[in-house]
Amino acid sequence: QGFTNWNKRDFNQFIKANEKYGRDDIDNIAREVEGKSPEEVIEYSAVFWERCNELQDIERIMAQIERGEARIQRRISIKKALDAKIARYKAPFHQLRIQYGTNKGKNYTEEEDRFLICMLHKMGFDKENVYEELRQCVRNAPQFRFDWFIKSRTAM
Known part of the structure; x- marks a missing residue:
């Protein structure tokens, strides 16, 4: 028909x-x-x-x-891994440890990485405009007040 x-x-x-x-x-x-x-x-x-x-x-x-x-499956598995990693700590913004491989770049400090990971988890990894919101959080975070490098990063 x-x-x-x-x-x-x-x-x-x-x-x-x-x-x-x-x-x-x-x-x-x-x-x-x-x-x-x-x-x-x-x-x-x-x-x-x-x-x-x-x-x-x-x-x-x-x-x-x-x-x-x-x-979709990749996003789900990343979200599960992120949830599991954050759930291991009472205060992930301070306690979270990140294992770096041998080729860790010199771009971000461990404190910056920790902040980005924790905020990504807090905001919801799978939200539509999460990276733009993350960028705003970085710009408003008091610990990065004088950190021009991280404040000047773009969402993409």
């Missing part, structure tokens, strides 16, 4: 949302596809995953979605 009320733009939004949230997070996918009700997106999703092998560029689409899902 087909979905006559879905156009290429809707399809691309659906694919991008699958890449961003993973194929199982249908609620967020439905919110991301503009102009379609959650029921329409759920119905479309069921048919898409059932018949996706009929599409001619499915390899490219699946690679795009799987790359997004790999990014």
Whole structure:
């Protein structure tokens, strides 16, 4: 029968949302596809995953979605590691120890690294604009009041 009320733009939004949230997070996918009700997106999703092998560029689409899902998994594992590391200490801003490899650069001090890691954990590693907020925290932190190097860093 087909979905006559879905156009290429809707399809691309659906694919991008699958890449961003993973194929199982249908609620967020439905919110991301503009102009379609959650029921329409759920119905479309069921048919898409059932018949996706009929599409001619499915390899490219699946690679795009799987790359997004790999990014999601990486973020989850980093968040778990960060939570576990911070949970080991009562006062992580002072006690946190960072093991450096042999090729540690000379850019940041251990105090700066500790502050960045603790603030990243406190703000939520997976927030959308976390690095811009982190930059603001560094600029407002009294311990870096005279540290031009760290205050002059950009969010990207």
